[in-house]
Each structure stands twice: as C-alpha cells, then as structure tokens.
Ligand code: BG6
C-alpha cells in the first residue's frame with residue numbers, strides 16, 4: 001500500500017477480477033457542483049435557502065428522490081404534477097451547465113484508469129443513476145472507453161438496490177462475483193455489496209463504511225491490485 005492510499009482493508013487476498021463498473025458523478029467527473037447550482041436555483045425560486053451541507057443528502061440519489069428531499073428541506077408539500085414540472089425545470093438548468101463541460105473536467109486519473117483496465121482486457125461499464133450520463137460521456141470524450149452503459153433510463157430501482165450493477169454485469173456477460181465497483185456514495189457501495197461485487201470506495205474511509213477498500217481518487221488506484 002502506498003502513502004497515497006487511505007486506510008482500508010488491503011485486498012491482497014483477492015483473486016483477479018474480470019470487470020470494472022464505475023459510478024459517474026464523484027468518481028469520473030465532479031458534476032455534483034452543477035446539480036447543486038441547479039437545485040439551489042430552484043430552492044431560491046421557491047423561497048428558501050439550500051446549503052452545500054444539505055446538498056450532501058442528494059448525492060447518488062435519483063432526480064425524483066432529490067426533489068423530495070429538497071422539498072422536505074423547504075417544508076413544502078406540492079402535488080405530483082407540480083413536482084414533475086419542478087424536476088424538469090431543474091434538469092433544464094442542469095443540462096445547460098453540463099452542456100459546456102469538456103475533458104478538462106474529468107477527475108484526475110479517471111481516463112488513465114479506464115485505459116489501463118482495457119489494455120489488461122478488463123471489461124468496463126458505466127453504472128450511473130443519471131439520465132444525463134450519455135451526454136456527459138460524449139462531452140468528456142470517454143464513451144468509447146465503456147463496453148456497456150447502464151444509466152438512469154435503464155433502471156427502475158435506485159441504489160442501494162443492486163439492480164443497476166446486476167444489469168451491468170449481465171450486459172458485460174460476466175458473473176457479479178467477477179466484478180469490482182467504484183463508487184463515491186454509501187448507497188452505491190451498499191448496492192455493490194448486495195450485488196455480490198467487490199466495492200472500492202472513492203473518498204474517505206470514515207465516511208465510506210460499506211467499502212471493501214477505500215482510495216481517495218482513481219489517480220491513486222493501482223489497477224494491478226485487483227485486476
Ligand atoms: C447521480 C447523482 O449520479 O445521478 C445524483 O449523484 C443525481 O446527484 C442522479 O440526482 C440523477 O441525475 P440526473 O442527471 O438523472 O438528474
């Protein structure tokens with residue numbers, strides 16, 4: 001283990017895995033800031049404050065559930081049609097922000113990690129709750145680095161349900177036990193473990209309790225450790 005790796009269980013005992021499944025937001029790109037800007041704009045329009053600390057509750061959560069949490073914070077009870085219109089409005093603003101994104105917004109080491117894995121013959125999939133994932137992959141110019149893309153349009157159950165990862169393994173044609181998941185949110189790590197996969201947490205070990213192993217960013221992940 002190098003000094004750059006945060007504490008966690010060293011996976012030395014692990015055999016080699018055949019596939020890698022990646023969350024998008026917080027692992028490959030930092031879109032959380034754009035989600036925050038759009039949700040904050042909506043909160044302001046609705047007449048209440050929305051802090052960055054409160055935004056933590058929205059990470060890894062679906063758009064619909066994010067709006068529910070936001071309205072809970074604003075103590076607003078709105079009917080279904082209004083909620084749907086608000087979610088659409090937030091998404092319109094969010095898409096305006098991410099349309100301007102380019103490769104410079106890839107998180108350090110993300111592209112290199114994907115390239116190294118593919119060179120080793122490891123299959124790669126994106127497994128993101130975001131319905132905007134295809135647009136983001138195009139803007140970051142990394143769509144060709146994934147053998148499969150499972151996004152919010154393909155799943156009906158949100159993480160921590162394992163559906164998204166099970167579907168990812170199926171599309172790659174591998175068994176869940178041969179998969180490693182890279183996730184920055186607890187809900188995603190729980191989903192990976194429930195799916196029977198090895199869960200690498202991207203972030204801080206004290207926060208990512210469900211991870212089998214934690215590293216502070218893909219730039220410090222040595223692919224030879226698990227693949
Ligand atoms: C997840 C993000 O990846 O996607 C969440 O972490 C977001 O914050 C969710 O709410 C859904 O994204 P979208 O783009 O479909 O609204």
Ligand code: MG
Nearest residue numbers: 023025026184
């Ligand atoms: Mg994430």
